[in-house]
Amino acid sequence: MKNTFGSSVSLTLFGESHGRAVGAVLDGMAPGIAVDETFLCHQMALRRSLSAISTARNEADEVIIESGVYRGKTTGTPICLRIENQQARRRDYEKNANLARPGHADFTAREKYHGYEDPNGGGHFSGRITAGLVAAGAIAIAALRQKGILIGTHIAACGGVCDRPFEDLSADIKLLNEMPFAVLDAAASVDMQTTIAAARAEGDSVGGILESAVIGLPSGVGEPWFDTVESQLSHILFSIPAVKGVEFGDGFALAAMRGSQANDPFCIQDGHVATATNRAGGILGGITTGMPLRLRVAVKPTPSIYREQQTVDLATGKEKPLAIVGRHDPAIVHRARVVVDSAIALALCDMLALRYGTDWLAGKE
Amino acid sequence: MKNTFGSSVSLTLFGESHGRAVGAVLDGMAPGIAVDETFLCHQMALRRSLSAISTARNEADEVIIESGVYRGKTTGTPICLRIENQQARRRDYEKNANLARPGHADFTAREKYHGYEDPNGGGHFSGRITAGLVAAGAIAIAALRQKGILIGTHIAACGGVCDRPFEDLSADIKLLNEMPFAVLDAAASVDMQTTIAAARAEGDSVGGILESAVIGLPSGVGEPWFDTVESQLSHILFSIPAVKGVEFGDGFALAAMRGSQANDPFCIQDGHVATATNRAGGILGGITTGMPLRLRVAVKPTPSIYREQQTVDLATGKEKPLAIVGRHDPAIVHRARVVVDSAIALALCDMLALRYGTDWLAGKE
C-alpha cells in the first residue's frame, strides 16, 4: 500500500523536501476528538531542530488543516494536514545531483524511479516527510490521551552516553513530553549534547537508541498472525528514515536468557491479572497484556556529514569523492523521538479501532 | 488483515496445535514454478525437532497439496497446503487449562477470545502453526532460487555461544540449507547443543539470535513509505512466535557509530554500483541496493519450562504455582531458522511481484 499505513485508521503521506509542501491525510479517526492547535504546534516544535545542535534549516512548520476538522473537532472524515516548504532551496543540491550520497537513498531512488525522482534534499526520502506524520500523530496522541493511553520516548543512548532507565512511567512520560531534548537524567542530557556538538565540530554525526513506553493500553488487542502488535508497530517504525532496529520488551537481551529468567510470572495486582516483571514489553502472542508496552528503536547516525566520502557519479558511473554542503544535522535522534511517538500512536489508534470499532476513540464530552 | 500476509503474493494460515490440521493458502504465486516434493519434505524436516535436543512430539508432517499445483507446477491460483495433526493429544493440557503459562499467550488469548479459544497446546498460538508457513515458504524459496535469489540463516548466538560470522555468502548459504542445526562453526555447533542439553537437564530453556543473508536480489525493490523492505520483513518476522527483536545490517550497533563509520561508501564493482562495506544490510531508504540483504532476529527462550513458575488461575483469579508437563523443547531457535527463511522468502516474493508484475517469478523452462 506504499504511502498509506493502517486499515481502520490510516495515514497517507506526501511531499518532497524542497517541493511546494509536505503533508498527510489521516483517515478513519473517530468523530468528535478535539483538535488542539496549541498541542499540534507543540509537537511540530519537538520535531524541529534545536539551534544549539542542529541544522540551519528551521521552518515554522505551520500546519494547515485542509479538511476533516469542523468547529475544532474531528468530523470522522479524512483530515488533510499540509505544511508548506517555505525555505525550499533546490539550488543548493543541484551541483551534486548525480553523486550518490553514502547512507542516503539517492542511489536506490535512482534504481527505482529511473532518474525521474526529485533529488533535491532527498525528495520524498527526506526526513522532512516526517512533518506530516508528526502532525497526524498529534491528533492520534490526543485521541489516545483522552482514553487514558499515554506514550513517552526518551533517548536511551546517544554517542556512547546512556540515559537512566524508565522509573515511574507516568511521571517520566509526562516529563518527556515537555522536553525538547528527551533525556530523563539531566547529566546524561548535557553529555549527549556535548557529544553531538563534538561530532559536529569534526564534520561527523552520531546515532542513538530511542526507548518508548505506553501506559493505559487495554489487554486483548492485536492478532496472533500476522498483525501482532509487534508486527504493526515495527512496520511503521521501520518506515522512519534511519531506523535500523526495533525490539520489544527486553528484545535482543532475551536471546541470551534462560526461560526461567525471561518468562514474566503472572500475579494479581489491584484485582487484575498482571505480570511481576515485564520482559515481554506488554505483549504475549502478539496481543497486549495490559502491562506497559515497551520498545526500543535503533537510529543510525545522520548520513549527511561534511567529511569527504567516497562515492560514485551515477551519470558517468565513475568513482568520485564527495563533500556534502548545505544544512545538516549532526544528530537526528532527538528529533526522531516525536516521530516515534507519533508512529506508535497512529498504529495503536488503528489497532484499537479494529478491535473496538470506529467510535471507540470518539471524543468524550 | 489478521492471518493473511502480503498483497500480490499472500499467505493465509490456519489451524490449532491439537486440532484436525494446520495449513496455509499461498495465493498469487506465479504460474509454472516447479513444486519439488522432495524439497518440501526437506524443509519440513528442518522445522521438526532434533531427537537429541528436542521435544518428544515429532510428526511426519506430510504436506498434502489440496489445490494450486497441476502436473507438478504452480497454476497461479491459490495453493492450499494442509498438514494433519496426527499426534494431537488434547488431554495432556486440559488439567491446567485455566493456569496461564508464563511467557505464553494463554492469558492474552483469553482476553481476546473470552475463553472460546482452543487452549490445547496453545491452539492457534502454537509454534505448530509455523508448519503451514514453512510448507508455503518452500515454494517461495524454490521460486526465488530459480531467479538466482538465495536465502540462508544461521544461529549466530545461542545460550551464550556465538557462531562465526558469514564469510563467503554463497558457500555459507549452500552449507546452511543442508544443516539440521544451522551453525557455521563446527565447534560452536557442539557447544550450543551442549548448552541446550544443559538447560534441558535443569528443566529450563534457552533462546538465541538468528542471522540471515539474502543474495541475488535486484536493486530498486521496496518503498520509501510505508512498505520499506525493513517494514515488510519485520512485519512477517515479528509474527513468528518468540521473536522479540529484528535489526537490519549492523542494526543496533549503528546507533553507537559515527556517520563516517556507518555510511557505506559507494564504489564500482564488476561494472555495477556497489558499496565497499554493507552496514546498511542491503537497504537504503527502504529500497534494496543490490548488495546482500542482512538481518538478525532475536528469539526468546522457549517459554515452556519444567521448573515451577508463579502464575494465576484465570478461572478463580487466584495466584497459583504451575509445573508444566507434556512435550517441550528446551530451545526452538534451531527450528525457528527455517521459519525465518520461509518468512523472508514469502515477503520477498510479494515485494518482487509488486515491483515487476505477477509473472516475474514464473518458472523458467
Add this chain to the structure above:
Amino acid sequence: MKNTFGSSVSLTLFGESHGRAVGAVLDGMAPGIAVDETFLCHQMALRRSLSAISTARNEADEVIIESGVYRGKTTGTPICLRIENQQARRRDYEKNANLARPGHADFTAREKYHGYEDPNGGGHFSGRITAGLVAAGAIAIAALRQKGILIGTHIAACGGVCDRPFEDLSADIKLLNEMPFAVLDAAASVDMQTTIAAARAEGDSVGGILESAVIGLPSGVGEPWFDTVESQLSHILFSIPAVKGVEFGDGFALAAMRGSQANDPFCIQDGHVATATNRAGGILGGITTGMPLRLRVAVKPTPSIYREQQTVDLATGKEKPLAIVGRHDPAIVHRARVVVDSAIALALCDMLALRYGTDWLAGKE
C-alpha cells in the same frame, strides 16, 4: 488481494473443480458463535443441483471443519472449511482442453496463466469454488441471524418468467430460506422450472435475476469513499461466476425517474427516522439508513451448452466448432441464490466488525 475478500472478517478461497478439494478460510469471525452443522448442510444442499433440472454431478459436499471451531463454537481464529471433490473426473474434459469454451474463462485463464492453469472443468474458475464460499457464508449468516439481521433472495426473473415482488419481508425471507428453488409465487416457480427444462431439451441454457433483501441492519454502517455499502457488496457479488450486473434499490430504474419520484421522503416510524418509500435500497451516501437493504443481481445463462458453438483451438490458433459434453446445468440462477446470500452475509459481517469492533457479532449466551 486476489482470493481474499474483507479486512476485519475475511474469506480466502481455494480449489479447483477437479482437484483434491475446494474450500475456504474464514478469518476474523467473532468468538463464541455457534456453528450448527445441520444448518451448514442445509446451506450446502441449497447450492447443489436439483435432480429435475440440473447437472448429473451431485456431490454430498460434506464440509470438514479443519480449524477455528472448538466445542461447537467459533474460536475467533481462522476457520478452514474443506470439501473433498469426490466425483472429480479429469478425463471428461481433456479431449477438448485446447478448445476455448465460449462464455467460459478458458481463454482468459490461458492468457493469464500461460497454460499452467488446471483446465479440467474450469479449474479455479469453476462454479464449484462457490462451495467454500457457501460453507463460510453459513457461519456468517448464522452470526448475523443471532443479531437479528436476516437475508433472503429470490429468483425475480428467469427465462422470461417473473416472480412476485417482495411483500412482507420478514415472512418472505423465512420462506425463501427453506426453498430449494427460491420463488415466492408458486405458479411462477412452476413456469420457471418448465422454461429451464425446455432450454435443457434444446441443448441450451437460461439466466436470471436474483433479488435480495436484508432486514435488521443498523443505520450508520458503510463509508462515503470508497468503501460504500454498494462498493463492498458489488465487489464480492461481481466475483461470483456469471454475475454481470448489480443494482441497489430501484437501480437502473432510478435513472429514468425525476428527483421528486426517486427521493425517499423521511418520516418517523415507531419513534425512529425511516423513509416512506425505499427506492434507495436502504443506502444513502454509501451508508445504511436502517431501512431494508435491497439489491438485484443479473446472472447470465450457463455458458456450458450442448449446442455446437464456434470457437478457437488455443494450441493451433485455428477456428473450430465445439460440442461440449459432460455434466452441465441448463440454469444456475437457482443455485447462485445461496451463493449471493452467502456473499452478502460475509461482506456485511466485515462491515459490521469494522464499524463496531471484532466482538460485536460474538455469540449470545
Add this chain to the structure above:
Amino acid sequence: MKNTFGSSVSLTLFGESHGRAVGAVLDGMAPGIAVDETFLCHQMALRRSLSAISTARNEADEVIIESGVYRGKTTGTPICLRIENQQARRRDYEKNANLARPGHADFTAREKYHGYEDPNGGGHFSGRITAGLVAAGAIAIAALRQKGILIGTHIAACGGVCDRPFEDLSADIKLLNEMPFAVLDAAASVDMQTTIAAARAEGDSVGGILESAVIGLPSGVGEPWFDTVESQLSHILFSIPAVKGVEFGDGFALAAMRGSQANDPFCIQDGHVATATNRAGGILGGITTGMPLRLRVAVKPTPSIYREQQTVDLATGKEKPLAIVGRHDPAIVHRARVVVDSAIALALCDMLALRYGTDWLAGKE
C-alpha cells in the same frame, strides 16, 4: 480502507464541499509520465457545470500540484492534488442543518458521525469531492493513453431520451472526450438538454445512464476471485455519489437471454483470438479478453430539488416539510461522465500495475 482505493496505484480523497479545499493523493503511479496541465484543466472543465443547464456555483477549480511531479513528469512518489474552495458559502446551508434532505446523506452521516460531520453542502459526501478524483484521473487517463488504452463515456439515456449506441469505438471515444455534454447523436443531445431544462423549470431533476468503453486493454488482466475486473471497477464506480447500478457487457439484458445468444463465439481476427460478438463486455472469468471493455452505470436524479419534500428534523425528531434553497443542478449525469472516466482509469492503472509491475505505465521517451 475507506477513503483510499487501489493497492499498487492508489487514490486517497479528502475535503468537504465548503471547507478550505478538496483534493487527492495519487500514489504508486509509474515515474516519467508527462503531466500536461492543459489536459488537467480540460478534464476539470468537463466536471464543471454547463451554464445553460446547471448550478450557479461554478468554480475555476485550479488544481495545485503539491508533490509528486518534477520537471513536468511524475516522480513515482505520491502526487498531492489540491483544489481550493473559493466559493464556499457555509451560511446558505445552516438554516436547515437539522432537516435531513431526502436522497442525500444528511441522515446517514448523522448516524455515522453523531453530528460532528460538516453538514454544509453535504460536507465530505458532496459531489464536489469528485474534483480530486477527476484531477487524479486526468493523470491516470494520460498514462493509459500513451500505452494505447483509451476510455470514452457517453450519456446513453437521460430523462427518457436515448443516445445512439457506440459504433466506431475509436472515433466515438475521440469525439466524446472533447464534448462538454457527451452525447453521440446531436438530436438526442438537444432533446436531453431540453428535458433537463424542463425538469429545472419544474423545480425537479433527472438522472441517466452512462455507458463507457475502453479500447486497447491487454488480455489476461484481473483475477478470478475476488478482484475480478468487474469487482474492482464496480467498487470504485459505486463510490461515486448517485450511482445505483453497474452492469458489464449486456449486463441485466443477459439475464433474459439463452446461453446460445449470450455466449460470444471465439474467432481469429488479425491473427489474434477475438470474439465475434462482445456481450461479455471484454471480461470472462473476471479477466480481460482483449476485446473492448463495456460497462453501464445508473445515475439517480440529483436529490437536491426545489419542490417541497417531506422530511424529519433530526434535532427534534419531528416530521417537517423542506424546501431546499441554494445552488443545485437539475442533472449531474453529464458531469458524472468525466468522474466515471476517471474512476475507470484509476482502477485500470492499479490492475495493470499489479499485473505487469510498477514500471509498466512508465512514460515513453
